[in-house]
Amino acid sequence: MKLVIGIVRPEKANDVLEALYRAEVRGISMSRVQGHGGELDRVETYRGTTVKMGLSEKVRFEIAVSDSFVQPTIDALCEGAQTGQVGDGKIFVVPLEQAVRIRTGETDSGAVTPVGK
Amino acid sequence: MNVLPVAKVVAEVDTGDTAWMLAATALVLLMTPALGLFYAGLVRSKNTLNTFMMCVAAIAIAMVTWALVGYSLAFDGDGSLIGGLGNFAMQGIDFTPREGTTIPHLVFFAFQATFCIITTALVSGAVVERMRFGAFLVFAALWSVLVYAVLAHWAFGGGWLIAGGTLDFAGGVPVEMGSGFSALAAALVVGARKDYGRQALLPHNAVYVLLGAGLLWFGWFGFNGGSGFSTGDASVLAFTNTLLTPACALITWFVLDLIRGRKVTAIGAATAIIVGCVLITPAGGFISPGWAMALGFLGALPCYAVIVWRPRTRVDETLDVLAAHGIAGFTGILFIGFVAQIGWNGVSDGLFYGNADQLWDQALAALAAPAYAFGMTYVLLRIIGAVMPLRASEHDEAVGMDVAYHGEEAYASGEGAILVAPDADGEALVADPG
Numbered sequence: 001m002k003l004v005i006g007i008v009r010p011e012k013a014n015d016v017l018e019a020l021y022r023a024e025v026r027g028i029s030m031s032r033v034q035g036h037g038g039e040l041d042r043v044e045t046y047r048g049t050t051v052k053m054g055l056s057e058k059v060r061f062e063i064a065v066s067d068s069f070v071q072p073t074i075d076a077l078c079e080g081a082q083t084g085q086v087g088d089g090k091i092f093v094v095p096l097e098q099a100v101r102i103r104t105g106e107t108d109s110g111a112v113t114p115v116g117k
Numbered sequence: 118m119n120v121l122p123v124a125k126v127v128a129e130v131d132t133g134d135t136a137w138m139l140a141a142t143a144l145v146l147l148m149t150p151a152l153g154l155f156y157a158g159l160v161r162s163k164n165t166l167n168t169f170m171m172c173v174a175a176i177a178i179a180m181v182t183w184a185l186v187g188y189s190l191a192f193d194g195d196g197s198l199i200g201g202l203g204n205f206a207m208q209g210i211d212f213t214p215r216e217g218t219t220i221p222h223l224v225f226f227a228f229q230a231t232f233c234i235i236t237t238a239l240v241s242g243a244v245v246e247r248m249r250f251g252a253f254l255v256f257a258a259l260w261s262v263l264v265y266a267v268l269a270h271w272a273f274g275g276g277w278l279i280a281g282g283t284l285d286f287a288g289g290v291p292v293e294m295g296s297g298f299s300a301l302a303a304a305l306v307v308g309a310r311k312d313y314g315r316q317a318l319l320p321h322n323a324v325y326v327l328l329g330a331g332l333l334w335f336g337w338f339g340f341n342g343g344s345g346f347s348t349g350d351a352s353v354l355a356f357t358n359t360l361l362t363p364a365c366a367l368i369t370w371f372v373l374d375l376i377r378g379r380k381v382t383a384i385g386a387a388t389a390i391i392v393g394c395v396l397i398t399p400a401g402g403f404i405s406p407g408w409a410m411a412l413g414f415l416g417a418l419p420c421y422a423v424i425v426w427r428p429r430t431r432v433d434e435t436l437d438v439l440a441a442h443g444i445a446g447f448t449g450i451l452f453i454g455f456v457a458q459i460g461w462n463g464v465s466d467g468l469f470y471g472n473a474d475q476l477w478d479q480a481l482a483a484l485a486a487p488a489y490a491f492g493m494t495y496v497l498l499r500i501i502g503a504v505m506p507l508r509a510s511e512h513d514e515a516v517g518m519d520v521a522y523h524g525e526e527a528y529a530s531g532e533g534a535i536l537v538a539p540d541a542d543g544e545a546l547v548a549d550p551g
Contacts, residue, residue, distance in 0.1 A: 009515075011515035011516055011517075012515075014312070014316050034530075034532055034533055036533070041535070042520065043524065043537070044520070044524045044525055044526065044529070044534075045524050045525070046525060046529075049536070050536075050537040051531075051534040051535060051536055051537060052534065052535040052537055053533065053534050053535075054533040054534065054535050055532060055533025055534075083512070085512075
């Protein structure tokens with residue numbers, strides 16, 4: 001059981017959702033984050049003030065999956081989020097100690113398996 | 118040669134009329150930033166500024182083209198298809214009253230300029246979120262002359278429609294059908310947004326949309342109320358009708374929303390205000406207040422139908438300029454042909470009052486204006502498209518037009534932003550004391 005964290009471009013978030021859906025990964029959460037991963041700084045000008053936007057908008061997916069779903073999830077994130085330009089994001093896979101589905105009290109693999117499977 | 122000076126009979130400038138027309142001009146100008154707000158609320162947040170800027174750019178571009186050549190082509194002489202170049206670069210436009218009015222020619226020019234500006238801005242609604250800003254500027258410059266000025270000449274400036282008896286009070290032909298059917302052509306040539314029909318593309322701020330609609334309605338009192346060029350009966354009638362028709366259109370929209378989705382929507386209400394104002398635009402000074410109310414109730418129906426139908430097609434006419442302006446203008450123009458009353462307008466009766474010819478004149482305008490606007494815009498954009506790309510790159514479209522074309526964001530957080538010192542180069546000149 002792993003937690004897959006994918007940080008992707010916001011404009012690719014919908015493509016990632018589609019790819020995850022096709023990979024039958026259904027339980028996800030996403031949030032908007034700001035980050036920096038070595039991409040070129042974007043320069044913006046507001047009246048006389050010129051600023052380098054050091055942090056870019058990103059979308060962070062968190063997906064808890066059973067072991068057999070780790071690779072399909074990673075593949076889906078890559079497929080949906082890749083543009084080939086610097087700034088496409090990162091995927092982190094971390095071990096997950098425990099998972100509980102609050103409604104039923106199911107734990108671990110039962111808790112990360114979507115309802116109806 | 119010794120020619121005796123001939124006393125020219127010139128109408129006097131009326132101070133009351135002029136005062137109202139100065140105010141009305143300012144009211145109509147306000148409609149363009151109001152439209153910017155209305156449109157900006159309807160797009161996704163990453164395109165807010167670009168959408169608004171298309172309207173701001175229309176003020177700049179259309180004002181200049183209007184002063185140079187547009188006004189002259191629209192209002193100089195009574196050629197059947199196009200005016201002359203007698204007022205090229207504002208020649209001959211001064212303090213003396215324009216023929217047939219009691220206001221200085223300069224005021225008449227300025228009032229008509231604001232119409233050209235708002236109409237040019239309206240067309241942008243069809244192509245927001247993907248058209249290159251530079252290409253839009255070129256399009257706006259050419260469109261304001263080749264489409265708007267020509268239609269304005271037909272309907273207002275002595276061209277074949279007005280000469281043939283078509284009644285168009287404040288611009289059903291050039292403004293509403295002109296923008297609406299041009300928008301359809303522009304959407305077809307520029308093409309749909311990348312995500313259109315694949316993902317939900319939702320309005321990002323409904324409050325902007327409502328506020329924009331409210332400000333547009335406010336400005337529309339100058340638009341319709343000023344189109345009599347005086348404080349006379351026609352202006353007063355159009356002014357009050359501008360209150361009645363949108364209110365009735367709102368009620369129809371509420372009912373249709375309730376039937377369709379069991380809820381009254383806010384963005385629907387904002388749309389209904391626009392539709393109501395457009396419906397009464399051509400008819401304002403020609404129909405009775407009672408018929409103006411009927412126009413609001415009935416005229417909203419075809420517009421609603423087109424707004425529901427259009428997103429089911431592959432045509433990404435993004436902000437529904439066709440439905441809200443083209444169809445509403447078409448309906449308003451035809452409605453005059455049925456219910457115009459000489460007792461109210463002093464000009465002509467419609468079919469219901471025994472004058473079937475008027476309906477024919479109106480139908481002619483309702484066919485000719487859409488055909489010209491659609492055809493000319495289609496050809497114009499094809500030509501511009503052959504010279505320069507019309508569309509933003511896929512990357513720019515994905516990132517958003519604000520950052521891509523303006524280097525700004527509507528909702529910049531400032532977090533992680535590093536100030537680039539204005540004298541960054543100067544720092545190197547500071548001597549190291551060590």
